[in-house]
Structure formats: C-alpha cells, structure tokens
Amino acid sequence: MHFSHTVVLFSNQLYPEKKLVKWREKIGFIARALREVPFLMFTSTARDGYRKPMPGMWVALERLANEAGVVIDKGKSFFVGDAAGRKGDFASTDRKFAENIGVNFYTPEEYFLKQSARPYGYKGTHVSELPTNEGPRITPTSSPILLTNGKKPEMVLFVGFPASGKTTLFERVFLPTGYEHVNQDTLGSRSKCLKAAEEFLRKGKSCVVDNTNRDKKTRQFYLKLAESLDIPVRCFIFKISRELAWHNNLYRTFCLPLLSGSTAAETKERKLIPYSAFVSFSQCYEEPTIDEGFKEVKTVNWQFEGDAEEERYWRMWLQIDGK
Secondary structure: OOOOOOEEEEEEOOOOHHHHHHHHHHHHHHHHHHOOOOEEEEEEOOOOOOOOOOOHHHHHHHHHHHHOOOOOOHHHOEEEOOOOOEOOOOOOHHHHHHHHHOOEEEOHHHHHOOOOOOOEOOOOOOHHHOOOOOOOOEEOOOOOOOOOOOOOOOEEEEEOOOOOOHHHHHHHHHHHHOOEEEOHHHHOOHHHHHHHHHHHHHOOOOEEEOOOOOOHHHHHHHHHHHHHOOOOEEEEEEEOOHHHHHHHHHHHHHHHHHOOOOOOHHHOOOOOOOHHHHHHHHHHOOOOOHHHOOOEEEEEEOOOOOOHHHHHHHOOOOOOOOO
C-alpha cells in the first residue's frame, strides 16, 4: 500500500521522567489507532531548540526526509494544534511553530469540526518588531572613527544588555587590530577584569571591556584605573530593547546550533541567560555620559549580522512561553 501523506506529530512534553514514562505508554495506543497509517513522532522534553515554537523538530524531520530521498511539499502540508493564542488557550506556540516552518495552520475546531476561525493574539517578539538592518551601525557623538591610530593605548568600555552584540562587534572590529578582550564571563570577577585591563594597558596594548557595565558605579572602577595610567576611555552604548536582547539570547542559544556550516561567531556553545538578568539590567541601568570621564560616547545601533539562512531563523518566533 502506498501513501502520499504521512502524519507527523510534534509535541512539547516538559515533564519529570516518571510522567514521561506514562506519557510514552500512550504512544502505543496512538500507533494501534492509526494502524497502517504511517506516522512519525517528535517530542521535545526540555527547554531547547526543539521546543515549539523553535524549529528544531521540523529541522530534524527535514533531515530524515532528505536522507530518505523524500521532498516535503509545504504547500500540501498543514499543522493542527490547540495552542493557538485564542482567548482561553494556554499558549500560542502551535500557531507560531506553523508560521516558523511555513505551513498552513488550523485549530482542531477549524479542521475537524469545520468551525470558523476565532480571534487570536501573540506574545513575544514579532518579526515586524525586529530591526530591518537599515541606517548606520554606529552613531558617533563626535567622530566616525572606530579604531585609534595605535600610537597610544586606549580602553573601550562596552555598555549594553546581554546578547546585544557586544562580543560580536569586538571579534569583528577590534580583535583583528590587536585589541585585547576583557570579559567577566571568561575571567570570573570584576577584580580579575581590572587586573587584566591594567596589565594590558601597562604593556601598551589597547583593550575592550566587554561587560554589561550597566551603572555609573561599575564604570567608575575602569575609568579610575585608566585615569591613573593616563589612558583615554571611549564608551560604546549598545542600543537595544530588553525584548530584542532576550530574542537574541534565544536565537544564539537554541537556533544557531541547528544551522550546519554557520559562519556566525555565536555558533560556539552558549548557555541560555535567564530572563531575570535582562530585568535586572533594565532596573539598574544608568545612561553613560561624557561627564563620567569618557573621551567619547558612541551609540551602536542593533543590526543583524549573518548570512540569509541565519537571518531567516533569527526572524522566526522564538518565544518560549513563560520565558
């Protein structure tokens, strides 16, 4: 018997192992109910890139299909789910998942009972709210110069949310010209960062302090160090909303690993930064000013940097319900 269609089940099951054991027993009943109808089942049991609306389970299906020489016809494919963002629904992840993978979506009532569609809404960062990569990447306050002439060392202080593009800018602009990297995630503490910065500057090397540096008190530690060594300090403010920074955090943690051959710097393994860190930054943030002792303050406007496939994934729905 030949079938031109296959039933594929995608399910989020974030349960303790004991509940998962019982849940797996139900799959046997489903298999017996479908009998000779071919079906596949993909299940995400963790908060990762395989959890709807993340596209990981669909990517896994596509890879299996490619290995079998099967071409999935998205025009004839559709997804049915009850997490549709309607009033009373527990989430909107099913509808977002269908939108991410590019297939038509129906609720069970619409598909099986032929009822009319009900109003729905989304939570999270919508593609329409993401930057269009237009306008200047860097907005200077006094000059367009990104790098000094190298005759005298300087300190560059980055200020911004986690996942706001700080490390990427360092790796693409400053690292190739010999600037040293000072980062608390790597070094472990502020005191070690200050020690490393001092060692670099005393050796005549410029450095970038790549931390969030969210308030004036934190920045003064580095400004006073530079002043004691007669070193100029420039500040780069990374302008980005909290929700966009959170979206970037989800993308680089969960989506980039799905892309084979990605050239983005963020493809190195990253752990998800908790949402509380973004809230804390917002609550404690103080806008840097020249009066603090900076030679110059520049604004870095967020723009996506990556190839077309990477940007396609970045512009997907990535919000995990409940953060």
